Amino acid sequence: MRLTKFTDLALRCVMRLAVCSEDDVPTTGDVAAAMEVRHTHAAKAITRLRHLGVVETRRGRGGGLALTELGRHASLGWLVRELEGEGEVVTCDDPPCPLRGACRLRRALGGAQEAFYAALDPLTVADLVTSPTGPVLLSLTGPPNR
Numbered sequence: 001m002r003l004t005k006f007t008d009l010a011l012r013c014v015m016r017l018a019v020c021s022e023d024d025v026p027t028t029g030d031v032a033a034a035m036e037v038r039h040t041h042a043a044k045a046i047t048r049l050r051h052l053g054v055v056e057t058r059r060g061r062g063g064g065l066a067l068t069e070l071g072r073h074a075s076l077g078w079l080v081r082e083l084e085g086e087g088e089v090v091t092c093d094d095p096p097c098p099l100r101g102a103c104r105l106r107r108a109l110g111g112a113q114e115a116f117y118a119a120l121d122p123l124t125v126a127d128l129v130t131s132p133t134g135p136v137l138l139s140l141t142g143p144p145n146r
């Protein structure tokens, strides 16, 4: 099982926002710089996270991004499932595999995929930013030349 780069990037953005205090509302550019990813990639991930209700935008002077209560306490398994989408770990239809109608391997891989998500179900984003990860996230300001 391998996560898409999009999912990993979105999770990085979520973790960065999870360590922000009430008066620390970074912009997409701030988050992209801190996590050392392209602005356009971070913007796409944050748009998806907003649609999921995990991240909100605070408007006005000093506005920016913040994690919602849902984002802080939602199951990590749920979040990764949503970001990864419905796809299976193996592609059986492109090109069509002659076994695809009756394949035990496909069924076994489907079970393994579900076990992977189930292992993430008990965790929340808040769990991911306890020490030692949280203090490191707080220290990130981006590369020195930005």
Ligand code: SF4
Pocket (backbone or CB within 6 Å): 090, 091, 092, 097, 098, 099, 100, 101, 103, 104, 105, 106
């Ligand atoms: S062997 Fe099974 S799992 Fe592999 S491509 Fe064919 S149907 Fe899918």
